Amino acid sequence: QVQLVESGGGLVQTGGSLRLSCVISASTGSTYAVGWFRQAPGKEREFVAAISWNGLSTHFADSLKGRFTISRDNGKNTVYLRMTTLEPEDTAIYYCAARRGATVRDKVYEYNYWGQGTQVTVSS
Numbered sequence: 383q384v385q386l387v388e389s390g391g392g393l394v395q396t397g398g399s400l401r402l403s404c405v406i407s408a409s410t411g412s413t414y415a416v417g418w419f420r421q422a423p424g425k426e427r428e429f430v431a432a433i434s435w436n437g438l439s440t441h442f443a444d445s446l447k448g449r450f451t452i453s454r455d456n457g458k459n460t461v462y463l464r465m466t467t468l469e470p471e472d473t474a475i476y477y478c479a480a481r482r483g484a485t486v487r488d489k490v491y492e493y494n495y496w497g498q499g500t501q502v503t504v505s506s
Contacts (some may be wrong), residue, residue, distance in 0.1 A: 384408040384480045384495040386416075391476060391500030394468055402463040402500060404478030415486050416454065416461040417493055420474035420502075430476070431463060432486035441486045468504045475499040 390402040408414065417432035431442045431452040440452050449468075454461040461478060479493035487493070 384412070384414060386478050386480060386495060386497035388476065388478050388497045388500040391502045393503045393505060396469060396504055396506050398468050398504070399464070399466045400468065400502060402465070402476055402478075402502075404461045404463075404497060406459045406461065406478075406480060408459075408480070412482070413484050414480040414482055414495075415484060417479050417481070417487065418452065418461075418463045418476060419479060419490065419493075420472075420476045421499075422474040425474075427477070427490050429488040429490075432488060433461060434486050435484035439486055441488060443488070465502075468502075470504045470506045473502060473504050475501050 385407040387405045413435045415434050418430040419427050421427040429443050433440050433452045433454050437454045451464045477499045478497045480495045481493045
C-alpha cells in the first residue's frame, strides 16, 4: 500500500512560482515512479510531469516544458514539482500519484495510488 500527501499549493499572482511537495509512505523496498497530474474545474485530469524511481528519467507535458521541473529525494520520501512563470490557466487541483515499478508514464489509468490533491490558484 502506498499513501501520498501533497502540500505547497496556494494563491499566487501571474508570473509567480510555487513548489509542491508529495510525501510518500510505502513499504520498505518497494519501487515506484511518481507523477503529477492536475484537474481544473469542468475539465479532465491531465498529466503534468513524472519521474522514475531513481530520478534519472523525467517526462513532462509538452505545454509545460521549461516552466515546470520535477525532482525527488528518496531519503525524504518526497517528490517535488517546481512551477514557475505561473499563468491563470495553471489554476487547478494538483495531484501526485504513484505507480509500481520504475518507469515513467503519463496516463491516469497507469497509476495505482493517488493523493487527495492540493489547490493551486493563479490570479491575473
